[in-house]
Amino acid sequence: MNETGYNIVQINGQRISTSPRIDRRPLRGCEVFVGKIPRDCYEDELFPIFQTAGPVHELRLMMMFSGTNRGYAFVMYERLQDARRAVDRLDNLEIRRGHRIGVLPCVNNCRLFVGCFDAEDRSEVQLQQTLRSETEHVVSVSRRSGRSGRWYLLVEYANHRAAAIARRELTPRRTQLFGPRVIVDWEIPVDKRGRKPAALDQRRALKNNYPPVSMVAVGGPGVCGLQQTANVSRLADSRVMRCVWMMELQWKRGG
Secondary structure, three states, X not given: OOOOOXXXXXXXXXEEEEOOOOOOOOOOOOEEEEEOOOOOOOHHHHHHHHOOOOOEEEEEEEEOOOXXXXXXXXXXXXXXXXXXXXXXXXXXXXXXXXXXXXXXXXXXOOEEEEEEEOOXXXXXXXXXXXXXXXXXXXXXXXXXEOXXXXXXXXEEEOOHHHHHHHHHHHHHHHHHHHOOOOEEEEOOOOOOOOOOHHHHHHHHHHHOXXXXXXXXXXXXXXXXXXXXXXXXXXXXXXXXXXXXXXXXXXXXXXX
């Protein structure tokens, strides 16, 4: 890696290679999720592949304690058009004989969806106080209403990291903090083509006067799709494995 001039650090199971060429972080939307990476594939093999789409600002390879990778990574480009080009050109690319990778756009979400609440549920002021006391770096909390009388909150955080930490802390405690039917998840899950089915499903649930428990948004920095579930507690499952599952489903369907 010395030949590339990238700075390398390993933090919390991530090996992060960052370009020294630019001081500021690229704009939102410049990152892609890479799945189905061979476990013995590393930066020396990945960089030449992803640099064909444009200059790479940062590569985050998820690592095991054994030294092998976890099968996925995040690649951030310097320009938005290069990230889009990477999805178009490199998704389903055969990087080794019989081994294809998946490349999907990442959404750097900073807002969480918290709902649904009945009209007679706890006041908005109480809920705002709970969110600000239980999580850090809250920028704003806004109430949105549905036609049926149900309502929900959109909670904006200072950055994606703060939102991700808040989601991780709130999800297992959502019943205790908000009630048995409340969902805590990303505001804007998207699929491979940039659509937002889960966010639409949440709003449709408000309109039809039932909590959206049948369709659950999946994703984090790499939000990749939608999954049906009969158990809301499965929201806390591994988002990465579900991303890989969605990619495999898309490939089987020829998507």
